[in-house]
Amino acid sequence: MNSPYEWQVGWRYVRSGRAGRRNGFISFISGVSMFGIALGVAALIIVLSVMNGFQKEVRDRMLSVIAHVEVFDAHGEGLEDWRATAQLARQVPEVQGAAPFVAAQGLLSRGDAIRGAVVRGIDPAEEAAVTPLAAQRPALMARLQPGAWQIVLGNELARQLGAREGDAVTLYGPGGTVTPAGMAPRLKTFTVAGTFDSGHYEYDSTLALIHLEDAARFFRTGGATGVQLRLADVHRAPAVAAQLANTLPAGLLVRDWTRTNRVWFDAVQLEKRMMFIILTLIVAVAAFNLVSTLVMTVTDKRADIAILRTLGASPRSVMGIFVVQGAVSGVIGTLTGVALGLLVAFNIDVIVPAIERALGVAFLPGSLYLITRLPSEPLASDIVPIAVIALVLAFLATLYPSWRASRVNPAEALRYE
Incomplete structure (x- = not known):
């Protein structure tokens, strides 16, 4: 008391x-x-x-498909040596994995169906280090071989195109080729190697994966246009991106996943x-x-x-x-x-x-x-x-x-x- x-x-x-x-x-x-x-x-x-x-x-579900941080050329051109850029990025302790990529937009068609798509060129051997989707589906990613012109589609995108495994789809790229008859569109026929289901509608309905070398040849980038990075802590992505922006050479842009999906x-x-x-x-x-x-x-x-x-x-x-x-x-x-x-x-x-x-x-x-x-x-x-x-x-x-x-x-x- x-x-x-x-x-x-x-x-x-x-x-x-x-x-x-x-x-x-x-x-x-x-x-x-x-x-x-x-x-x-x-x-x-x-x-x-x-x-x-x-x-x-x-x-x-979003980060099962995309990386935590992306480093790419400011002018949209290919990187001269993506491995050197990845090595510089790995000096930051939070960075656990790195893989090259080519990012572009195109049109996919099959029959009368045409859909816009985000086409990403990846290296299947490196991709598993940055995206859980590639780590969980190694057999599917292994079907993407250079020169085979194989493509992996989101299941919703495949449904909209009416495409199944083994079907042929046509990819139309930006720009074209000048011919005596005029400007011809840049296009290539790909074989559907399979589909994926990330559980995120935006990516399942728009994303298509092809091999890095096929993407560089089709979009004429000369190689990888950027490097994807995976971090130990996803919440540290903005801070790590700011740190990389100050340490990487000029001419490279750094973007973390929160800026990629800023509206959401x-x-x-x-x-x-x-x-x-x-x-x-x-x-x-x-x-x-x-x-x-x-x-x-x-x-x-x-x-x-x-x-x-x-x-x-x-x-x-x-x-x-x-x-x-x-x-x-x-x-x-x-x-x-x-x-x-x-x-x-x-x-x-x-x-x-x-x-x-x-x-x-x-x-x-x-x-x-x-x-x-x-x-x-x-x-x-x-x-x-x-x-x-x-x-x-x-x-x-x-x-x-x-x-x-x-x-x-x-x-x-x-x-x-």
Whole structure:
């Protein structure tokens, strides 16, 4: 019992209110306030965890096809020695793998079907070091042999073209060849060596892979136009790209995956911020319910306040008693919400399927969405600010009622006692 008496009295008021000894309605309102804070905090944690899970799922599928960082010639020409550029890049400790590539755009046609495509020339022997797709499908990538004019298509692109393994497709490149009859388009017939499914619609519907030497010959680049790099930590890509931009020779551009997919990346961050603001307002509403609870408590305990004042308690001490009472309610609500939110976020892969079975519905049908399960990734960088904001709001909600308690006139309060 060495704690200040303000803490002891405030805690006693919390316990007496919860037990309903003085006023059952005040106890009910106090419980509703704590429940509202807990529910708001839990909802905020669950929603942000699910959004993090979606972001991670899409990011992983995206990075299964593309590299973390790309280094390429600023003028779009071929690199004289891509191995020397890769060697310089490997001097950065975060760089774990490097592979050459040729990037270009073209048109693919088969019969009456024509589709735009991003054509990437790769070296199958090196590509596995930078993209999980090549590492997971080595047999498919091995079919891309120089001079064989083989092509690997995204499954959605192949479906749009009506092409299957072994079919012939025609690739049209930019520019053309001058002939006596005029300008002839640059085209070449490729044989479909197979298809891939990355789970990301944008790449499955636009990406085509051919051998590096075939790409250099068809697009007349003279060799690789850039080097792809894979890092130990995907989140370090912007920092590593900035470091490489300062250390690599002039004339080379460095681009990380967040800039390659900047629109998507910015949209996700904006959505997360807006959801955070909207759900924080829910927590704020619940926290400020404490105002009404404490105002009613102050009214109910005017006689107690007057007795404390006559015994020598200062207005500051009286104010501290009710700040403690409100703060304890905020802490209990916040901690309960954090526990509930984490419990649901870490077990959402069990909870959602159980709800789907009970209701006989599918929240994420495979025919409409890329994924069929609800992902979740709770992050401390989200949870800690949520808890701090809830506690701050609860503390702010106690200031006005506590100030009113400190202004109670003892003589006036005890007149009819």
